[in-house]
Amino acid sequence: MENIQGSLSMIKNPAILVFILKGVAFTLIISVAAVLISILWGSVLAMLRNYCNSGMTRVLKWISVVYIEVFRNTPLLFWIFICLVFCPSPAFMDRPMFGLSSVNNKLLFKAAMALILYTSGVIAEIVRSGLNSVADGQFEAGHSQGFHMVQIMCYIVLPQAFRAIIPTLLSQIITTIKDSSFLANVAVIELMARTKQILSAANRYNGSNAIHVSDVFILFGLAAVIYFVINFSLSVTVRKIQKRREKQAVVRPGAD
Amino acid sequence: MSGIFSARAWNKVWLYRKTFLVGLGNTLETAAIALVIALALGIIFGLMATSGKKVLKAISRVYVEFFQNTPILLQLCFLYYALAFSGHSPGILVPGFTALGVYTGAYMSEVIRAGIESVPKGQFEAAQSQGFGYISRMVHIILPQSIKVILPPMANTIVNMIKNTSCLYIIGGADLLSLTYSFVTGENTGGAYAPAYLLCGVLFFLICFPLSTLASAWENAIKKRDRKEVV
Numbered sequence: 001m002e003n004i005q006g007s008l009s010m011i012k013n014p015a016i017l018v019f020i021l022k023g024v025a026f027t028l029i030i031s032v033a034a035v036l037i038s039i040l041w042g043s044v045l046a047m048l049r050n051y052c053n054s055g056m057t058r059v060l061k062w063i064s065v066v067y068i069e070v071f072r073n074t075p076l077l078f079w080i081f082i083c084l085v086f087c088p089s090p091a092f093m094d095r096p097m098f099g100l101s102s103v104n105n106k107l108l109f110k111a112a113m114a115l116i117l118y119t120s121g122v123i124a125e126i127v128r129s130g131l132n133s134v135a136d137g138q139f140e141a142g143h144s145q146g147f148h149m150v151q152i153m154c155y156i157v158l159p160q161a162f163r164a165i166i167p168t169l170l171s172q173i174i175t176t177i178k179d180s181s182f183l184a185n186v187a188v189i190e191l192m193a194r195t196k197q198i199l200s201a202a203n204r205y206n207g208s209n210a211i212h213v214s215d216v217f218i219l220f221g222l223a224a225v226i227y228f229v230i231n232f233s234l235s236v237t238v239r240k241i242q243k244r245r246e247k248q249a250v251v252r253p254g255a256d
Numbered sequence: 257m258s259g260i261f262s263a264r265a266w267n268k269v270w271l272y273r274k275t276f277l278v279g280l281g282n283t284l285e286t287a288a289i290a291l292v293i294a295l296a297l298g299i300i301f302g303l304m305a306t307s308g309k310k311v312l313k314a315i316s317r318v319y320v321e322f323f324q325n326t327p328i329l330l331q332l333c334f335l336y337y338a339l340a341f342s343g344h345s346p347g348i349l350v351p352g353f354t355a356l357g358v359y360t361g362a363y364m365s366e367v368i369r370a371g372i373e374s375v376p377k378g379q380f381e382a383a384q385s386q387g388f389g390y391i392s393r394m395v396h397i398i399l400p401q402s403i404k405v406i407l408p409p410m411a412n413t414i415v416n417m418i419k420n421t422s423c424l425y426i427i428g429g430a431d432l433l434s435l436t437y438s439f440v441t442g443e444n445t446g447g448a449y450a451p452a453y454l455l456c457g458v459l460f461f462l463i464c465f466p467l468s469t470l471a472s473a474w475e476n477a478i479k480k481r482d483r484k485e486v487v
Binding site for chain 1: 322324326327328329330331333334337338341415419423425426433436437440449450453456457460461464468469
C-alpha cells in the first residue's frame with residue numbers, strides 16, 4: 001500500500017476536487033429537476049388513469065396506463081439509449097454552457113429527458129396511491145358545495161393526496177440520485193462519470209505512471225461517501241417525518 | 257434506415273435474432289444467480305435485523321443503509337476495477353451478479369424484516385411458550401404469516417433487479433441491453449435502431465410486466481381483506 005500516498009494526493013489536488021464537486025452539483029441539480037418535472041407530468045398521468053372512466057375520456061386513461069406500465073417495466077438505460085437517437089435536442093443546448101462542451105450539453109438534455117420520462121412513470125404510481133388514499137366522501141362533499149371537478153382536484157383532493165405521499169416522494173429523490181448515475185454510460189457530466197474519468201487518468205495524477213488498486217479505493221470511496229451522505233440524510237428525514245405522523249395518528253385517532 | 261416501418265431494418269434484426277436471444281439468456285442468467293445471492297443475504301440480514309440482539313441489528317443496519325444509499329453502478333465499478341487493478345481478471349459475469357446480488361440483498365433484507373415485524377409479538381411468545389426452537393418457530397409459525405406481506409414487495413424488488421442487469425453495460429457486459437446497443441451501433445449491423453430497441457423493450461416488458469402486475473394485484477387483494485377485517 002505504498003501507493004496510497006499518491007492516491008490521496010489526487011483527491012487533495014484542488015483541480016480534481018473541483019471537477020468532482022461540479023459532478024456532485026450536476027447530480028443534485030439533474031435529480032431534483034427530474035423529480036420536480038416528473039411530479040407535474042406524473043400527477044397528470046395519475047389523474048388520467050384514476051378519473052377518466054367515462055365515454056371518450058377512457059382513451060386518455062388507457063394511454064396513461066400503457067405509458068406507466070411500459071416505463072415501469074423497462075430499464076432506465078434503455079430509455080437513455082433511445083433518447084440519444086430519437087429525442088430532438090433544442091438549439092439552445094447546442095453550445096458550450098455550464099462548463100460542458102456543446103456535445104455534452106446535447107447529451108445532458110437527451111439523457112435528462114430519459115430520466116424524466118422514466119421517473120414520471122414511477123411517480124405517477126406514487127401519486128395514484130395518494131389519490132386513492134383520499135376518501136370518496138371528499139368528492140361528494142366538494143360536489144355538494146358546488147365545486148366542479150377541477151376545483152375539487154385543486155382545492156380538496158390533490159392537497160390531501162400530496163400530503164400523504166411527501167415521504168414517498170422524498171425517497172424517490174434518493175432513487176433518482178442513484179439512477180442519475182446511469183448517465184455515466186453516455187456522457188461525463190455527473191459524479192459517477194467524473195469519478196470514472198479521473199480513475200482512467202489516475203496514472204497522470206498520482207505520480208507513479210500507473211493505476212493502482214489504491215486509486216480505485218480512494219476515488220470510488222470518495223464518491224460512495226458523497227452519495228451516502230446525501231442519500232442517508234434524505235432517508236433519515238423521511239423516517240423522521242413518518243415517525244412524527246405515526247405519533248400524530250396515535251394521538252388523534254381518525255384525524256386524517 | 258432507422259424507421260420502424262423499414263422492412264430492411266426488420267430483416268436485419270431477424271438475421272441477427274441470435275444476438276437478442278443470447279442477450280436475453282445472459283440477462284436471465286445474471287438475474288437468476290443474483291437472485292440466489294440476494295435471497296441468501298436478504299434472509300440472513302433480515303433475520304439479524306429482527307433478532308433483537310443489538311450487535312446483529314447494527315450490522316444488518318449498516319449493510320442495508322450502505323448498499324441502499326449508493327448507486328449500483330458505483331458498487332459494480334468499484335468491484336470490477338478493484339479486482340482488475342489488483343491483478344485479477346474477473347471477467348464480466350462474476351462481478352456482475354455479485355454486485356447485483358449484494359445490492360438487491362439489501363432491499364430483500366428490508367422486505368423480509370418488514371414481513372417478520374408485521375407478525376404480532378404475541379405469536380413469537382406463544383410459539384416460545386409451546387417449546388418451539390428458533391428454527392421451527394420461524395418456519396412453522398412466523399413464515400406462513402409473514403409470507404403474504406413479503407411476496408408482493410419481493411416481486412417488485414426482483415423486477416427492479418432484472419431492470420438493473422442493464423448496468424452491466426458500463427463494464428462491457430453481454431446482457432440484453434448491452435448487446436442491443438452494440439447491435440445498433442455496430443459497424444456491420446448498425447442502423448436498425450427502431451426495430452432493435454422495440455424488440456429489446458418488448459422482451460424486458462414481457463419478463464417484468466407479469467411480475468409487477470401480479471405484485472400489485474396481490475397487494476391490493478391483501479389491502480382489501482385487511483380493510484374488511486378492520487371494519
